[in-house]
Amino acid sequence: MTDRTQDPINSIQLQPGHTRRAFLGAGALTLLGLAAPTVHPAAAQTPKRGGTLVVAADVSPPGLDPQKSAAAHSWMIAEHVYSTLLRRDPKMNIVGDLAESWQVVSDTTFVFKLRKGVRWHHGRDLVADDVKHSFERMLDEKTASPWRSNWSIIDRIEAPDPSTVRFVIKRPFAPFFSYLATPHYGAIVPRDIVEKNGDLQKVASGTGPFMLERFVPDNTVVLKRNPSYYEPNLPYLDGLEYRIIPDEAARLAALRAGTVHYLWSVDPLIDRQLQGAAGIVLREPDGYCAQHGMAFNQTKPPFTDVRVRRAVSVGINRGEIIASVLRGHGAITTKIPPCDAPFGYSGDDKGLPYYAHDAALAKRLLAEAGFASGLDTSLEVSPRFPQTVRTGEVMKEQLAGAGVRVTLKQVEWGAALKNFVRTEYDGMSMIPLVWQPDPDAHVYDIFHSGSAINLGKFKDAKVDQLLDQGRTTLDRDKRIAIYRELQRHMADQAYLVFPYASGATEALRDTVKGYVSLPGAQPGSRSRQFFKQTWLAG
Numbered sequence: 001m002t003d004r005t006q007d008p009i010n011s012i013q014l015q016p017g018h019t020r021r022a023f024l025g026a027g028a029l030t031l032l033g034l035a036a037p038t039v040h041p042a043a044a045q046t047p048k049r050g051g052t053l054v055v056a057a058d059v060s061p062p063g064l065d066p067q068k069s070a071a072a073h074s075w076m077i078a079e080h081v082y083s084t085l086l087r088r089d090p091k092m093n094i095v096g097d098l099a100e101s102w103q104v105v106s107d108t109t110f111v112f113k114l115r116k117g118v119r120w121h122h123g124r125d126l127v128a129d130d131v132k133h134s135f136e137r138m139l140d141e142k143t144a145s146p147w148r149s150n151w152s153i154i155d156r157i158e159a160p161d162p163s164t165v166r167f168v169i170k171r172p173f174a175p176f177f178s179y180l181a182t183p184h185y186g187a188i189v190p191r192d193i194v195e196k197n198g199d200l201q202k203v204a205s206g207t208g209p210f211m212l213e214r215f216v217p218d219n220t221v222v223l224k225r226n227p228s229y230y231e232p233n234l235p236y237l238d239g240l241e242y243r244i245i246p247d248e249a250a251r252l253a254a255l256r257a258g259t260v261h262y263l264w265s266v267d268p269l270i271d272r273q274l275q276g277a278a279g280i281v282l283r284e285p286d287g288y289c290a291q292h293g294m295a296f297n298q299t300k301p302p303f304t305d306v307r308v309r310r311a312v313s314v315g316i317n318r319g320e321i322i323a324s325v326l327r328g329h330g331a332i333t334t335k336i337p338p339c340d341a342p343f344g345y346s347g348d349d350k351g352l353p354y355y356a357h358d359a360a361l362a363k364r365l366l367a368e369a370g371f372a373s374g375l376d377t378s379l380e381v382s383p384r385f386p387q388t389v390r391t392g393e394v395m396k397e398q399l400a401g402a403g404v405r406v407t408l409k410q411v412e413w414g415a416a417l418k419n420f421v422r423t424e425y426d427g428m429s430m431i432p433l434v435w436q437p438d439p440d441a442h443v444y445d446i447f448h449s450g451s452a453i454n455l456g457k458f459k460d461a462k463v464d465q466l467l468d469q470g471r472t473t474l475d476r477d478k479r480i481a482i483y484r485e486l487q488r489h490m491a492d493q494a495y496l497v498f499p500y501a502s503g504a505t506e507a508l509r510d511t512v513k514g515y516v517s518l519p520g521a522q523p524g525s526r527s528r529q530f531f532k533q534t535w536l537a538g
Contacts, residue, residue, distance in 0.1 A: 051536040052239040056251040056263040063201035066187035070146040075184045082187035082206035107172040121205040128159035133191040175438035209235040209532035236535040262508040285503020287339030289435040294497040295455040309494035311365040315402030317357035333501035334487040343439040352491040362402035374403040377427035382416040511538040
């Protein structure tokens with residue numbers, strides 16, 4: 001076991017006072033090759049205790065189990081209720097959460113010491129067996145966890161005593177610490193509550209700053225302050241209330257009236273309505289981190305034919321979509337967005353194969369595939385996301401000029417998400433996608449042929465090889481090259497189509513203080529985990 005101030009992997013420089021046991025704390029983003037995004041510092045005022053922060057949410061969580069739900073609207077609750085071994089601080093450094101300290105025994109063995117005195121919301125002490133159970137549960141096929149493939153790298157987990165957890169992984173794994181610090185990937189759940197209820201879709205007991213008080217689907221989720229939270233004096237708020245308000249105009253009206261304090265992802269076409277509004281603060285996006293993704297059903301013709309998929313890709317005009325749907329506030333993207341430079345694509349539509357709009361080429365490709373008179377297909381979208389519907393409408397018009405006649409099918413969000421993830425739609429399906437903490441997280445689960453949530457159910461040995469190389473290569477420059485090759489190959493094969501990357505404008509009442517916004521895999525591609533240090537001035 002080594003204990004040095006410089007880690008041999010990529011020679012990551014550690015902050016003074018840190019040892020090898022925390023080598024992915026200050027240096028995490030260096031290892032991943034990600035620049036720390038701009039964050040908004042908390043105001044230097046004396047926090048005031050009490051009050052309930054009301055959030056206007058657009059969609060109800062389909063369930064609350066952080067290890068079973070792939071929905072971002074489930075994570076918007078889970079990040080406040082559950083804790084992880086590690087977490088990100090306001091500067092995006094990886095620091096300890098439930099882990100008080102950790103040691104890197106080797107590139108494949110890691111030992112974590114748990115904080116003393118941490119208690120579950122139902123009163124029992126946190127023990128190492130809970131951590132062991134949490135990861136073994138995600139690895140169990142019966143759980144059907146969307147995160148199973150993320151943790152398939154684990155060889156075994158040991159709990160030699162109540163406060164010690166040892167991970168042994170099969171091979172070096174570049175995003176290991178990043179995943180441990182991500183709420184939906186690394187949430188620690190209590191064994192006894194899982195065994196009592198079967199799952200955590202309607203119940204919750206965590207160790208986080210807020211506790212579940214009630215969950216009324218399609219209506220509200222109410223959380224209350226955890227009086228036993230391990231961070232001294234936090235949270236300041238008495239509680240959080242997520243009110244499910246599907247209509248954006250109604251959400252804006254509630255914010256103006258002061259009946260809600262916060263809403264995310266204000267539609268680019270109507271955010272100007274809030275410019276200069278009394279008592280309202282707008283936070284513009286500090287990068288384009290979210291994407292829209294359109295998948296093809298590749299279990300049957302016609303989208304098993306690469307020529308048809310390529311025809312769709314060149315049949316849309318990404319620049320025109322960005323101009324009309326986003327008012328220019330977006331960028332060309334692959335699944336790894338521009339904000340994740342140097343991994344994410346940063347260029348125009350001419351820099352990737354079959355990205356530049358070319359209706360004539362689309363028609364030739366369709367003719368070669370046997371559709372000289374054009375192709376009829378469908379595109380599923382959910383009306384819960386008006387921006388997605390508008391994107392689909394623009395794409396429908398563009399594709400008509402390329403010989404692809406699209407029928408838009410508007411589907412209830414829960415069904416649309418299920419269909420998208422399971423490839424249970426006829427032709428094409430599109431939903432908004434969110435930021436992820438590592439390039440591996442962006443692509444592995446949805447591209448690998450062995451993943452339960454491979455989008456479109458395509459199989460490509462080269463894609464699998466690049467994905468496996470990307471997650472086991474520790475050298476930063478080599479990882480960049482791997483992911484760039486992957487993105488180019490995915491564009492060439494047109495397995496999925498990404499119309500654009502976008503950013504979320506957050507809107508809040510000026511009485512909301514101390515809130516720090518971070519990139520996250522929650523709605524709007526922001527994490528609101530720092531609601532725990534937020535307070536209300538009035």
